[in-house]
Amino acid sequence: MTSYKVLVRDVIKKADVLLEVIDARFPEETRNSEIEREIVRLNKPFIIVINKCDLVSNEKLEKTKTRLSKIAPTIFISSKDRSGTTMLRHQILASARIKDRDILVGTLGYPNVGKSSVINGVTGRHRTGTSPISGYTKGVQNVDAGSRIMFIDTPGVIPFDENDEYIQGLLGIKDATHLKDHIGVALKIIDKILAENKTALESLYKITVEDESVYDVLKLIGKQCNFIQKKGEVDETRTATRIINDWQIGLLRI
Template sequence: MKIQWYPGHMAKAKRKMKEDLPLVDAIIEVIDSRCPNSSRNPEIDILAKDKARIMLFNKADLADPARTKSFMESFRKQGFYTMEMDARSRSSVKGVSKLVMESCAELLERKKQKGILSQSIKAMVLGIPNVGKSTFINAYVGKATAKTGNKPGVTKGAQWIKIGKDLQLLDTPGITWPKFEREIVGLNLALIGSINDEILPIEELIFYLLKYLTRYYGSALVSRYGETLQGKEDALEAMDAIAVKRACIKKGGDIDYTKVSRLILDDFRSGRLGRISLEHPMKWEEDSQMEV
């Protein structure tokens, strides 16, 4: 099942982002902790290769903490400055300013040696749709500066936001990229809500999710939906058992697969299934081969 989503306004936003990159010293990228690989726009690595890089693992409260820790360590080894957070909490984002300044320490030292006394830093905030970028900015600033929403495409244009005397943020619209090279990327982005739900084949999507959950998080299914899920390794059997448990049955006794799929998707996105990550830091290649 191949999922692609790249509306026309994103191409325009990408062009504007490229125009603005020379204006900034650092890139703050907000990603979803549940799928750090999938929720990163790979084009940013090419466009911003000479910038200080900060990676904010948002929605860490919904993700598997052990996996998040492992991913963060991996990104640090690649030269990123990382921090986990829940962007809905202002206290959770307090350390971002310090992290930005640490990432730009060499730049500030070079300025000082040239006699430039200003310690001001300009940073561009990037993120694909619905990873919580605008929510983070509002918590960081302390007021509703950026528009937020629980669907992709809320932020439409770039805007500068001043943080104290030494930091300016450039908020940008969330953009994906024209083609997902791996099928798993489209699936994961669909599951976290970064792709418009209206275009998704929801039953196939949840079938994939259940294959993944029965492999890695079977206990979460049992905890949420009862002992009838114990030992279930087949995704279709698991879906049928959940449908019966939650009365997702049509007149005549047939399973209402659309209804049960929406129920499971809502349980996953809300965290009612527990702290689940869609990617394993050591099994990216293996999971990429999982058939849908």
């Protein structure tokens, strides 16, 4: 973790503008107050980029933007369809105010929030590798975005006290192959979707949820997916893995 701290501080010092990329589904959970304090301490401009905005409702997005815009300029991005990328490019140019050389833009954030996808969206070309597997970016890479913008792409930054596997599963920091309690993580996902967008869950798995408990909903999904063991019982681990994967690749919206 010490190496991450050194890397982050080095990027902040080198960059003219910083992007803090966060997940639209978990705006507060994917902000990093330690990084923000360091940016402010070094008096560097930064932009909050809300990525994966296609996975949440417009109402939720507007509430998030209203709140975060008080901290820094805030831009919505959907790297899936490249919406918001032109606005982000303009905001970078406005924030840097540098005329005589390329603008160095540091990108920081959790694993799997989509930093590399944001860069590819702004450049309009596949310049840096992406993957749904968290931690795909292994080292610092410079990416030429044209029009005097040079990105510094970095590996994901995890808060140094983050040990909660359930949060890591929800945020996509760990995929299903690296989680120990698949059922526990899946129950957290179901609980969140039932609270914020029950219709999405019902539509994807073709089920109807009435007064069932979160655990009963997991079993209902397993039955509908035909994940049945020899004795006729639902294979809960296989069902949980399916739910985690569907959540992390964006098939479930809130």
